[in-house]
Amino acid sequence: MPRWKPDARQRLAVAALDLFTEQGYDETTVAQIAERAGLTRSTFFRHFGDKREILTAGQEMLSRLLAEGIAAADEDATPLDAVAMGLDRASGAMTDFNRELGPRLHAAIEANEELRSRNAMKSIGMAAAMTDALRRRGVPEAAAQVAAELGVLAFGLGYRRWADPGRGDVPGELVTYTRAAFAELRSAAAALR
Amino acid sequence: MPRWKPDARQRLAVAALDLFTEQGYDETTVAQIAERAGLTRSTFFRHFGDKREILTAGQEMLSRLLAEGIAAADEDATPLDAVAMGLDRASGAMTDFNRELGPRLHAAIEANEELRSRNAMKSIGMAAAMTDALRRRGVPEAAAQVAAELGVLAFGLGYRRWADPGRGDVPGELVTYTRAAFAELRSAAAALR
Numbered sequence: 001m002p003r004w005k006p007d008a009r010q011r012l013a014v015a016a017l018d019l020f021t022e023q024g025y026d027e028t029t030v031a032q033i034a035e036r037a038g039l040t041r042s043t044f045f046r047h048f049g050d051k052r053e054i055l056t057a058g059q060e061m062l063s064r065l066l067a068e069g070i071a072a073a074d075e076d077a078t079p080l081d082a083v084a085m086g087l088d089r090a091s092g093a094m095t096d097f098n099r100e101l102g103p104r105l106h107a108a109i110e111a112n113e114e115l116r117s118r119n120a121m122k123s124i125g126m127a128a129a130m131t132d133a134l135r136r137r138g139v140p141e142a143a144a145q146v147a148a149e150l151g152v153l154a155f156g157l158g159y160r161r162w163a164d165p166g167r168g169d170v171p172g173e174l175v176t177y178t179r180a181a182f183a184e185l186r187s188a189a190a191a192l193r
Numbered sequence: 194m195p196r197w198k199p200d201a202r203q204r205l206a207v208a209a210l211d212l213f214t215e216q217g218y219d220e221t222t223v224a225q226i227a228e229r230a231g232l233t234r235s236t237f238f239r240h241f242g243d244k245r246e247i248l249t250a251g252q253e254m255l256s257r258l259l260a261e262g263i264a265a266a267d268e269d270a271t272p273l274d275a276v277a278m279g280l281d282r283a284s285g286a287m288t289d290f291n292r293e294l295g296p297r298l299h300a301a302i303e304a305n306e307e308l309r310s311r312n313a314m315k316s317i318g319m320a321a322a323m324t325d326a327l328r329r330r331g332v333p334e335a336a337a338q339v340a341a342e343l344g345v346l347a348f349g350l351g352y353r354r355w356a357d358p359g360r361g362d363v364p365g366e367l368v369t370y371t372r373a374a375f376a377e378l379r380s381a382a383a384a385l386r
Contacts, residue, residue: 078386117310124313142381149342150385157335188335189382192343193271 009047010097011037016054017101020108025051025115055115058098059122063129065090066151070133079139080186083151086130087182090155091175099171102163127152150189154182202240203290204230209247210294213301218244218308248308251291252315256322258283259344263326272332273379276344279323280375283348284368292364295356320345343382347375 006014015036019028030051034044048054069089073082109115130148135141158178162171171177199207208229212221223244227237241247262282266275302308323341328334351371355364364370 080385117314120313120317121310123317140381142377143385145346146343146378146382147385149346150339153338153342184335185339188333189339189385192273192336192340192382 006097008037008039008043012039012044012047013054013101014104016051017104017108020115021104021111025108025112055118059125061093062090062122062155063125065093066126066155067129067133070130071136073137079134079137079143079147080150082134082137082139083130083147083154084179084182086133087151087154087158087178088175091158091173091178094159094174099163099174102159103165106163123152123156126155146189150182150185154178154185157181157185199290201230201232201236205232205237205240206247206294207297209244210297210301213308214297214304218301218305248311252318254286255283255315255348256318258286259319259348260322260326263323264329266330272327272330272336272340273343275327275330275332276323276340276347277372277375279326280344280347280351280371281368284351284366284371287352287367292356292367295352296358299356316345316349319348339382343375343378347371347378350374350378 012033016028016033019032019036028051030044031041033051033054034041037044048057066086066089069086070082072089073085077085109119127145127148130151131141131144134144134147139147155178158174158181161167161181162174162177205226209221209226212225212229221244223237224234226244226247227234230237241250259279259282262279263275265282266278270278302312320338320341323344324334324337327337327340332340348371351367351374354360354374355367355370
């Protein structure tokens with residue numbers, strides 16, 4: 001049983017991902033998504049501009065939060081400490097709904113090449129947003145790119161562990177997972193030869 | 194004037210990228226690509242299974258060469274030295290044709306969201322291929338992921354500098370550029386705090 005009480009927007013997202021998995025992204029219409037969610041087409045259009053926005057809305061927010069966290073870090077914070085701030089901010093905004101959505105998103109991505117491409121774009125977008133935010137702090141290009149990639153890897157690893165439906169225990173907050181993953185990747189990077 | 198004498202396969206690739214830029218990926222047909230290249234549809238199908246393969250053929254080869262170079266590194270090579278071997282092998286296979294194609298590919302990607310997604314998939318594919326190859330050498334997961342991302346960044350940075358049409362001098366071999374980029378990123382990673 002999900003621990004979240006989905007609102008209309010969340011019901012639409014779940015219905016859309018399930019339909020993308022079952023019948024493909026291209027083949028799924030807004031009318032079908034609304035019907036599956038038990039809502040009307042006009043309710044759909046109050047929440048999303050089109051079917052594509054169901055996928056992009058979350059990733060735009062994510063990139064924005066990562067960049068804002070980096071920008072808000074103390075002036076003398078190191079690049080990696082700034083990335084840690086970005087991860088904290090983005091992770092802190094993820095709710096039980098995002099956790100429940102994880103396996104559905106994964107299934108939809110596995111089932112559709114179209115969605116695999118879009119998911120790849122999401123990683124690139126996150127990396128670009130963090131690289132930009134670091135550059136604006138005066139971090140040199142190469143260092144900014146490497147630090148941003150560590151952030152992307154940490155978010156992905158932390159999120160996958162948090163959303164893993166196979167885990168039996170109560171998972172707690174995403175931020176615990178992204179912090180642990182980032183610490184792991186920082187050590188790995190520091191030890192690399 | 195291009196310095197390469199394009200064969201049929203290369204003429205088809207150039208024609209396809211130009212058409213993708215001018216009129217979009219979805220809107221371009223195999224018949225149009227063949228016509229632009231001054232060849233027949235049946236010649237097209239001797240070289241490529243479909244329009245999509247024009248984009249995927251190169252990236253599959255690239256991922257394979259990166260992984261092969263990593264696998265061929267000395268048993269006691271460090272993870273980063275193994276990645277350097279992968280970069281050398283992949284870079285060494287790129288010819289003047291690949292250099293001339295660079296700006297065309299860039300223009301096509303800028304013009305099409307579809308191609309931006311596919312390009313993002315390519316980076317993910319390269320990273321996955323290198324991560325796998327490093328894991329098979331016994332490199333722990335986190336270190337393998339970080340080392341692979343450094344390799345992806347180095348290949349991209351080196352390739353962009355090599356293929357930059359704005360450069361006046363004779364650019365030499367790609368391998369010079371990817372080596373310099375990888376050295377730059379390794380120092381940046383080592384200095385990150």
